[in-house]
Amino acid sequence: MVEWSRVVTRPRVGVAVLTMGNRPVELRALLDSVAMQDEPPARVVVVGNGAPLPELPEGVTAVEVPENLGVSGGRNVAMERLREFGDVDVLVDLDDDGLLVERDVFTRIADLYETDPKLGIVSFRIADEHGETQRRHVPRLRAKDPMRGGLVTTFLGGGHALSMPMLERTGGWPEEFFFTHEETDLAWRALDDGWKVLYEPRLLLQHPKTSPARHAVYYRMTARNRVWLAKRNLPAPLVPLYLGSWTALTLLRTRSGEGLKAWAGGFAEGVREPCGERKPMKWSTVWWMAKLGRPPVI
Incomplete structure (x- = not known):
């Protein structure tokens, strides 16, 4: 097991992307935006969740699992792979059809975690290509102003950062859930263990607007x-x-x-x-x- 109690002068960021293989163009654009960051990540892992992966850029670790494990299970696979490397302090999960439009995202994340050792989770702001954030993508009840950040009780699945020491204590994602409410489950366990959950709207993940239609x-x-x-x-x-x-x-x-x-x-x-x-x-x-x-x- 990795020893997380040692002192790290600068938190090292690792990126995890989960894909079902049906968005190769969007996935490549996302990985290109990750590579263009001013402060490059220590590791990038892409998990093919029950699907083969397309050709990935050099330096990206590919992990293919034979069946769809859901959001929770797939993210646990990525988490375990990053844990095995032993050189990641903050895990950043990104949707495979998202895009980092600013170059200082990982710098801001490292700054936040370097400043506050009890910071467990940081939630990105999600907005479409026109800069619009849907109300359901603001992780609090008063959702009128998506630019108002602060401490919250849950976070957004599409783009967020997780403390690896926190994950070591909370045990990662609830695999039984498959998808929906897995973020709230993790956030509640983190809060109960004394960690903070922060919504930081300056961390932007551009993401296509999704339909509220349900099935x-x-x-x-x-x-x-x-x-x-x-x-x-x-x-x-x-x-x-x-x-x-x-x-x-x-x-x-x-x-x-x-x-x-x-x-x-x-x-x-x-x-x-x-x-x-x-x-x-x-x-x-x-x-x-x-x-x-x-x-x-x-």
Whole structure:
């Protein structure tokens, strides 16, 4: 196991990209933008998640897994590969269709982690090619101004930085989740372990605007993982409050009968199926999250 307690004068950044092999042009553009950074990363790992990888630039480590492990499983593969190298202190996950439009992204990240040893997670701002950030891509309740940064309770999956010492303590991504809510699960465990989660809008990942249209699999996974999130992390009295508030919101927001049917099936699956180790957060963590503006009941 790598010893993370030693002193590092300058945090070393490693990059992880997960791809299903269906965006070779976008992937190459992203890797080119990574290579153009003023402060180059120590390592770049690309994981082919159940798909063969295209030809990659020199110096990029390719890892192909035979089946799709989901977002959580694929990111754990990348994390483990970077851990094996032993020369990465901060892991940066980037979507394969994203783009770094500024050259000082890794410099800013290293500065942040160098300044604050308790910084666990840094969330990027995501904006399209016109500079627009969708409200659902701002990781807090008051989402009107995407340029307002600060401490938060969750983060964006498309672009973020993770402390490797934090990951060593929290255990990485919840593979059972496959996709949806895996970021919140990791953020809650990090907060409970005393780490900070920061939304830094000056760190920009350009990303195509995505449609809010949903499908049955999304509804099922969202409901199942929401239940698992509560079962794994919340003190017992808060579990029904959290799930009750989200059930009410879902019923108010969802206009699709098929979507609600899939959601109900996922909710039942979440109640019925195991979700990994249960480790309820401390009440002091609940209070801290409330002070940050998002208590874990909504």
